[in-house]
Amino acid sequence: MIAWRLEEYDALDSTSDRCILRAKEGETEGLAILALRQTAGRGSRGRQWEAPAGNLNLSVLLRPDLPMAQSSIFPLLTGVAVADAVAAFLPADIAPVLKWPNDVLLGGAKLAGILVDAAPKGDAADWLVIGIGINLAEAPSIAGRRTTTLALFGGQAKPVDAARTVLHYLGFWLDILAHSGVAPILDAWQQRGHPIGTELQLTGAGDQVSGRFAGLSPSGELLLNVGNRIERFSTGEILLGVRS
Numbered sequence: 001m002i003a004w005r006l007e008e009y010d011a012l013d014s015t016s017d018r019c020i021l022r023a024k025e026g027e028t029e030g031l032a033i034l035a036l037r038q039t040a041g042r043g044s045r046g047r048q049w050e051a052p053a054g055n056l057n058l059s060v061l062l063r064p065d066l067p068m069a070q071s072s073i074f075p076l077l078t079g080v081a082v083a084d085a086v087a088a089f090l091p092a093d094i095a096p097v098l099k100w101p102n103d104v105l106l107g108g109a110k111l112a113g114i115l116v117d118a119a120p121k122g123d124a125a126d127w128l129v130i131g132i133g134i135n136l137a138e139a140p141s142i143a144g145r146r147t148t149t150l151a152l153f154g155g156q157a158k159p160v161d162a163a164r165t166v167l168h169y170l171g172f173w174l175d176i177l178a179h180s181g182v183a184p185i186l187d188a189w190q191q192r193g194h195p196i197g198t199e200l201q202l203t204g205a206g207d208q209v210s211g212r213f214a215g216l217s218p219s220g221e222l223l224l225n226v227g228n229r230i231e232r233f234s235t236g237e238i239l240l241g242v243r244s
Helices: 016-026 068-087 157-179 183-192
Strands: 003-009 031-035 056-062 097-098 104-107 109-121 123-133 199-204 205-216 222-226 231-233 238-241
Touching: 003 157, 003 231, 016 056, 016 109, 016 123, 031 157, 056 157, 068 097, 068 104, 068 123, 068 183, 097 183, 097 238, 157 183, 157 199, 183 199, 183 205, 199 222, 205 231
Parallel strands: 003 031
Antiparallel strands: 031 056, 056 123, 097 104, 104 109, 109 123, 199 205, 199 238, 205 222, 222 231
16 A cells, blocks of 8 residues: 655645655655645636645645556546545445546535546656545535535634545555556445436536436446437536436
């Protein structure tokens, strides 16, 4: 299992930007950077990720021995790890739900988000930086989205404790990937994800597609049943999950 080196800061502009800088300087994998407050956090699709004090702002550096084409598994793997970490702080009858490709929900509202930055080295990945934001105590507003907090569901966690728990589960699932490949990660994601048959709307590149969730492809693509035909999607944003 990776020996994480957790560095804690009172405030940073962006934990991922700091991690990327360290990666470019040659830092070895296992670096984890926690900021109690971020002033310029980044979310998916170029959005700003608000990071008030009391929430988790964590980024980690990996140097996986995998082709760059397989890096799409890491948002899914991280989602599983974050869901398991969140569940460790919740009552037993409350479970987080994963929304493809990089969100964690509680009660149908966004609790956490994941952002992966990567740099190639030939056909392989030189480094990956995974940014993880979890609303532990405060729920920032996101236009058109419901947000929530761990605290609203009875979970209490300080950022450093949440960070250590996330790193534990992230290390666990990275070991599974290293020893058993992608299949157990996909199975674990689907066990925690929106149920098969959930009605979804997917938007991307100006298009919108509606269908029913039909699982994940062997490479982690979203499968949608659209007009009784299974279609694959490698990018996009889910706008509606009726039962997720």
